[in-house]
Amino acid sequence: MRISKLVGERLKDSASGTNVKSHNFLLRAGYLKQVCNGIYSLMPPAQLVNLKIQNIIREEMNKVGGQEVLMPVVMPKEMWEKSGRYYSIGQEMVRFKDRNDHDMLLGMTHEEAAVHLCSNTIKSYDQLPYMIYQIQTKFRDEARPRAGLIRVKEFTMKDAYSFHYDKEELKDYYQKVYESYNRIFKRIGMKNFIAVKSDTGMMGGEVAHEFMLLTDIGEDSIVICPHCDYKANMEVATSIDQKPTFDDTQLQEVFTGDAKTIDEVCHLLKIQSNQTIKAVCYAIVGDDTNTVVIFIRGDKEVNEAKLKRVVGKEVAVKDLAETGFVKGNIGCINLNIPNTKIIYDTSLKGLCGMVTGANKEGYHISGVNLSRDLPNIEYFDVSKVNEGECCPICGKPLTIKKGIEIGNIFQLGTKYTKSMDMTITMPDGSLVNPLMACYGIGAGRALASVAEESCDDKGLVWPMSITPWQVYFCPLRMDDENVKATAEKLNDQLTQKFEVLYDDRNISAGIKLTDSEIMGIPLRVVISPRSLQNGQAEITIRKSGEKIMIELDKLEEKLKLLIATEMEELNG
């Protein structure tokens, strides 16, 4: 490929509107063009990367017996009514009416379509397990697209669905795909990724894992035990909480005036936040009447994913205007507001000497003893794990890291096969709903995640396995006739053996070298009037910056070796 013909331009300046470095480089190096908020066109180099990622995924899916199919993007409402998700999924799913006034939707996941495809096509337990997968465009109307391809509305995704006749067999196959995912991420050049337990969310089911790339730009918090194997998304993470102990005193109303926040109350009463009982109010989405009040220890935060599971519905932070609650003074003693569901977090269990709001303006109550004053309540774990709390497995202190979700896998059980009446015949002749699991990877997000993890201050740095071109061939001084003639010959020769981006422009060395760096091509080959005097070319390894002078007649061999070495590392 001649760079003079390559569609896309390299920009000197930082792209506006992003502070994520990979996004910035992808825009500046001509990989992406934004169409509108959360929607991008992939320029030729990005599509090359995208296809290579897809092929690696395809190879690994085929290795575990996956059968590639293609299900529709546009589906009729009826299919999604059976599973109930036509109604339970919110605004992120696009719904529209077709020309015959029929309700249609854009699929953002394909459990329903997979069950439809497989129903009646495999009928007996001894044909299981099997897995179908597809690589397809998905649209999800994200409220907050961000960071380029990290969180977009439209993306290419590999989604897979496996079917099983019993739990053991499901678990075995799930483990196979789990390992397949590890291989995929390693092969595309990701380094610092882990699998963590995760929330099953709108998918349903019992067990789920997310694959996370650990990075500061991640939106997810991951709780990790550095001492054992425990790793979980904050949404489902638990901990052993070392409870504080305070003197057990009598209940007493305390004037606290304008002190409303935990900080203000603590400052006034000279106590730590872990001696307070914090109240947090939520609304139930689609239910304007009822309020949920969570009482939780003052040093802890509400975990909305856990709360959602306890409530069984979507929740959202509630505006307290006109509810009857006294903002900043809500307390668990004598709270009598109609239409209120009260949830106590386990962080409070067994504590005494605590401070809570008095449910009247300007006052709090001290000396709360939960066992004595609220003897019959049930506790639920609806709090986030704090850094330093203890691992639920080994008891040692936990750490918290940021991550990008790069893949997810779910054990779905019979949620979809049951609601859609899919059955298989068991050995005893009985009909049962098969168990199901599903597995997703976004190709675009994988591209952006690798870009983020691998890039440096100068630009992108592609792993050899997914780079758009292996070699950036960069002759300097194209106005020199010898350089130009040699360059054309060498380009023809290299193109036979390698994927080459040929910088055929007659422009300054500075721009050419900078472009080669920002574009992230792993190997750069420079020739110049001077190097040709010695019959040599200079190879620069993008990742390490290492430079190698090499005779022209050994260039091909050397490049082959460098490529093979990196590919072995990635595949090994």
Place this chain on the structure above:
Amino acid sequence: MRISKLVGERLKDSASGTNVKSHNFLLRAGYLKQVCNGIYSLMPPAQLVNLKIQNIIREEMNKVGGQEVLMPVVMPKEMWEKSGRYYSIGQEMVRFKDRNDHDMLLGMTHEEAAVHLCSNTIKSYDQLPYMIYQIQTKFRDEARPRAGLIRVKEFTMKDAYSFHYDKEELKDYYQKVYESYNRIFKRIGMKNFIAVKSDTGMMGGEVAHEFMLLTDIGEDSIVICPHCDYKANMEVATSIDQKPTFDDTQLQEVFTGDAKTIDEVCHLLKIQSNQTIKAVCYAIVGDDTNTVVIFIRGDKEVNEAKLKRVVGKEVAVKDLAETGFVKGNIGCINLNIPNTKIIYDTSLKGLCGMVTGANKEGYHISGVNLSRDLPNIEYFDVSKVNEGECCPICGKPLTIKKGIEIGNIFQLGTKYTKSMDMTITMPDGSLVNPLMACYGIGAGRALASVAEESCDDKGLVWPMSITPWQVYFCPLRMDDENVKATAEKLNDQLTQKFEVLYDDRNISAGIKLTDSEIMGIPLRVVISPRSLQNGQAEITIRKSGEKIMIELDKLEEKLKLLIATEMEELNG
């Protein structure tokens, strides 16, 4: 691939709801599953074919310098307002509002997105020509889906867009892609296809060609001269019409009573239809006031595509109730109905002695001499070519055939680059809007078209280049231990070298052989207790039915040869 694990079942009976044989076989052989009207899931074998077709298209696009990109399926209204197509395209384009009440659409073609992608990324004439292309899901809300993948709502399409600095350069490049298309269709195994001149339709521009597979199930009519190179879609076809001559007489009112249709009038007056002047009424879509009346010779039909171009708007046959027209007696002499645009077809030019309606119930007028009675009218070609009319190039009789459109290419001119302000710098420093061309192929329709052309009474017959598997390995009597052991070993061996579908089922020979035929796999290898006694296998060539007995140790070599021979023919 073991057929026992293959998702999809082979049906014994014909699929209901179709009379197109390839569609029937694709359903029966487990290639397709219908999701709803015009929307299908591709089962594993169909997706294998689909991917092979895509790869052939990709290779050929790359050969002419195409750069693969990926543009979005969902696009914002603003982009399509600039070109005007947000309003000019009808119900076949899906429009919806996103969660922020923003108007969005599902792209069924990507001229606007291509101009957006390329604007400012290539700036100088000397970087032209270049072409971008994508392979992507498209949704078109078809009013009348039919024949399985032949006409669907959702489909995978390759669409390409090239940019040019002058007409010569555009023409040269267009010719290259034209040849590339011929290679693509040949390589995927199509035989009886031709390129014809076509209507530019909603794309705009001046020159366009369609690639047509000639087949009786086609919806398009193609006018072909068997004597020279002339080939055109009926929508744009012209002919030299040998005008009939009749005695030139005076105008005379004739009582015709209930005779309303051309047939009835001809029968009553004992004349041929070519002596009558037929009136056909159309409404202009979006204009409730005006009517278009076409006068055309009675033996000719109105060509709506031509009419649309003359009117400049969409047209639809008009219901005459409450218009003031006398149905069956509309005539061109003294027709005075307000809000009526009258168009005379060229088939009438210079004729005399003609019969037309008298614009009153029960009467016609004979002896119409167009030059004498309507001296100042303009004629337009708005008629369909009839079989046997003469070729506009060589003057010899034309034939008419049916075809499926399998690809189309358009010279668009500056329609999109002008409306979207895309410019390039010319040698003299001036800025001009580049010329543009676009090129489409539907992968799913290609699959269905090849299936239709190649199938026989027993089922599908895939060309070697796009077959889901090269070899159907079919051991008979899997209950025989020797057969089973040999089969497993042979399958392992063949799978190393070929794409093999292994019929590992222990069922009757009849079902296995029938399945191999309906699925259309080009080579079938049968082993049985009897063949193994002689150390032999039987190869059957699906296309010809030819059978070859071969020693097991020569099987691999023979299969290689058979595959290579067919691939050479296809690629040759």
